[in-house]
Amino acid sequence: xxxxxxxxxxxxxxxxxxxxxxxxxxxxxxxxxxxxxxxxxxxxxxxxxxxxxxxxxxxxxxxxxxxxxxxxxxxxxxxxxxxxxxxxxxxxxxxxxxxxxxxxxxxxxxxxxxxxxxxxxxxxxxxxxxxxxxxxxxxxxxxxxxxxxxxxxxxxxxxxxxxxxxxxxxxxxxxxxxxxxxxxxxxxxxxxxxxxxxxxxxxxxxxxxxxxxxxxxxxxxxxxxxxxxxxxxxxxxxxxxxxxxxxxxxxxxxxxxxxxxxxxxxxxxxxxxxxxxxxxxxxxxxxxxxxxxxxxxxxxxxxxxxxxxxxxxxxxxxxxxxxxxxxxxxxxxxxxxxxxxxxxxxxxxxxxxxxxxxxxxxxxxxxxxxxxxxxxxxxxxxxxxxxxxxxxxxxxxxxxxxxxxxxxxxxxxxxxxxxxxxxxxxxxxxxxxxxxxxxxxxxxxxxxxxxxxxxxxxxxxxxxxxxxxxxxxxxxxxxxxxxxxxxx
Numbered sequence: 390x391x392x393x394x395x396x397x398x399x400x401x402x403x404x405x406x407x408x409x410x411x412x413x414x415x416x417x418x419x420x421x422x423x424x425x426x427x428x429x430x431x432x433x434x435x436x437x438x439x440x441x442x443x444x445x446x447x448x449x450x451x452x453x454x455x456x457x458x459x460x461x462x463x464x465x466x467x468x469x470x471x472x473x474x475x476x477x478x479x480x481x482x483x484x485x486x487x488x489x490x491x492x493x494x495x496x497x498x499x500x501x502x503x504x505x506x507x508x509x510x511x512x513x514x515x516x517x518x519x520x521x522x523x524x525x526x527x528x529x530x531x532x533x534x535x536x537x538x539x540x541x542x543x544x545x546x547x548x549x550x551x552x553x554x555x556x557x558x559x560x561x562x563x564x565x566x567x568x569x570x571x572x573x574x575x576x577x578x579x580x581x582x583x584x585x586x587x588x589x590x591x592x593x594x595x596x597x598x599x600x601x602x603x604x605x606x607x608x609x610x611x612x613x614x615x616x617x618x619x620x621x622x623x624x625x626x627x628x629x630x631x632x633x634x635x636x637x638x639x640x641x642x643x644x645x646x647x648x649x650x651x652x653x654x655x656x657x658x659x660x661x662x663x664x665x666x667x668x669x670x671x672x673x674x675x676x677x678x679x680x681x682x683x684x685x686x687x688x689x690x691x692x693x694x695x696x697x698x699x700x701x702x703x704x705x706x707x708x709x710x711x712x713x714x715x716x717x718x719x720x721x722x723x724x725x726x727x728x729x730x731x732x733x734x735x736x737x738x739x740x741x742x743x744x745x746x747x748x749x750x751x752x753x754x755x756x757x758x759x760x761x762x763x764x765x766x767x768x769x770x771x772x773x774x775x776x777x778x779x780x781x782x783x784x785x786x787x788x789x790x791x792x793x794x795x796x797x798x799x800x801x802x803x804x805x806x807x808x809x810x811x812x813x814x815x816x817x818x819x820x821x822x823x824x825x826x827x828x829x830x831x832x833x834x835x836x837x838x839x840x841x842x843x844x845x846x847x848x849x850x851x852x853x854x855x856x857x858x859x860x861x862x863x864x865x866x867x868x869x870x871x872x873x874x875x876x877x
């Protein structure tokens with residue numbers, strides 16, 4: 390999700406969907422496990438595949454198309470960025486906020502609404518956000534987790550997230566966990582290393598930097614990372630690898646013990662430019678599609694692309710190891726970047742992962758028309774990803790305003806739909822249809838629906854019923870692209 394935003398911005402038949410073998414490619418099998426397992430495609434097809442060497446084959450998360458939402462705002466008891474549960478940088482504030490948020494999470498079980506008046510309701514009958522959305526065929530929910538103690542963000546710590554994760558599992562929905570590897574927002578503009586992880590060495594001694602020291606490091610002043618001796622950088626990178634693996638394992642262990650084991654796990658959030666900056670910050674090539682989304686923290690100077698990519702690959706692999714070691718049974722690993730309609734930058738990124746033999750399972754993209762292109766460009770990206778990487782593809786974040794009227798379409802060149810409830814519904818119908826019928830398309834997740842997909846009285850807005858309205862073409866005009874050629 391872009392940091393400065395509060396909201397981002399013909400149903401296909403099953404027989405048009407590709408076979409499973411196109412997206413979970415066969416890998417070499419160990420001698421002890423030479424029998425191929427039959428895996429069921431999330432859209433009802435199946436194909437026999439060989440499991441990856443060294444681990445059991447990861448199964449698809451669902452036999453259904455995933456229509457989901459990121460409801461992390463409910464953890465803080467409020468509906469959006471910058472509202473309740475936001476914490477600052479000192480431990481006393483964080484402790485008080487944790488207690489407040491925990492109480493708010495308990496209240497959600499009864500009231501279900503983001504701290505607003507009236508609660509969620511439909512036809513005068515009260516309900517929770519989860520229950521009403523599931524009544525409209527939403528079957529998956531995503532939750533983010535920040536490293537504790539959280540600073541300058543809603544307090545989505547693991548301890549505060551577990552109660553809502555348990556509600557998702559109890560409701561029978563799919564649960565996508567989004568590990569941020571930061572103690573604040575992690576997105577294209579910044580991927581800050583948690584203060585509690587600063588300046589650790591391979592022996593796990595830990596002297597957290599002050600916020601001022603950390604800012605100096607990021608801006609490459611006298612203490613800047615770009616001027617550090619190579620041995621210091623490697624020492625801290627080795628320590629960060631261990632910390633990422635350990636932290637990932639701890640997160641999964643605690644969720645599993647709570648009865649809230651995720652069905653899919655994102656290792657990082659919108660990590661196109663890397664994560665744990667400046668250690669694993671990589672230079673993203675210029676995009677011909679993506680619109681400017683704000684100032685990005687500076688790259689290390691001098692910049693060494695090979696070194697920075699080596700660091701990023703090590704961090705991603707460490708996160709994957711940690712998740713899988715604690716999961717026990719296979720769990721799909723999701724890699725999430727913010728290039729929904731941008732195939733060239735997507736190719737640049739996932740070619741690096743392929744070359745480094747990163748063992749992930751699902752490609753996830755952000756797709757907000759404000760920034761990331763058109764449904765046609767998204768479809769092109771999906772087709773090319775299917776040809777090149779043979780992975781399922783999901784839109785992990787999306788959103789579109791239902792206010793602003795026709796004027797909304799003049800603000801950005803990709804805003805094709807008016808800012809009205811019907812315009813929002815048409816956008817969602819176009820997006821879901823695009824993803825469902827493209828090769829590998831497995832799901833769409835709406836970011837922060839608490840305001841966008843609900844009316845002021847707590848009733849669902851028209852876009853909530855998108856799966857009942859996939860045939861819409863003129864309410865207003867549809868911008869669904871022509872169907873792609875069959876097969877990747």
